[in-house]
Amino acid sequence: MTLDKKNAPVELNLIVCLGKDNLLGDASPEGNGLLWHSAEELRYYKSRTVGNVVLFGLTTAQFAPLQLMKKNRTVEVLDFGMDIDGILAKYADSGKSVFICGGYSIYKFFLENYALDHLYISRLKPRVPVAEAKSPLYFPDPAAFGYKLAESVEHEDFFAEVWDW
């Protein structure tokens, strides 16, 4: 762990699905929602997050199926000015992990400020159609934040990468 990053009092992970060149989403007003659909990747996302805490930024929270997720996950939505350390502390000793689920601003904030235990990065294969982004958003290079690729498992639609310190 680097000294300039906060250590959370709970296992803190990030989960994201990316298209070519780390494409994350579309920043244009009509661009919310994922630019692709892969039932296989959604099952993977579910397998990682069910039973745990999923944490969203306000923008992503407006289009993510939060009511559905609340059935088997604890959902937290971040607004500016919230006590993030306090939110994370609620889950210390809960047996649950916290997953940072985006969007762009939230991913960036946590990469810059917290030492994350694992980054779960799904990289879509070219076989999955991706809608055009008017104003593309790109996920930062995890290596630039000190993470190293620990595992890459091939699935039909994507590679499931795990990045660790």
Ligand SMILES: NC(=O)c1ccc[n+]([C@@H]2O[C@H](COP(=O)([O-])OP(=O)(O)OC[C@H]3O[C@@H](n4cnc5c(N)ncnc54)[C@H](OP(=O)(O)O)[C@@H]3O)[C@@H](O)[C@H]2O)c1
């Ligand atoms: N590919 C994927 O796996 C994936 C997953 C999720 C999202 N996405 C994409 O991400 C994009 C949305 O990203 P976004 O950046 O516009 O929205 P976002 O990260 O979902 O939400 C940003 C908002 O969260 C609030 N916030 C609270 N605490 C914050 C903090 N510490 N730092 C920054 N913001 C904080 C702010 O709301 P206020 O300013 O209103 O307080 C901010 O405007 C979409 O294109 C979506 O499709 C992709």
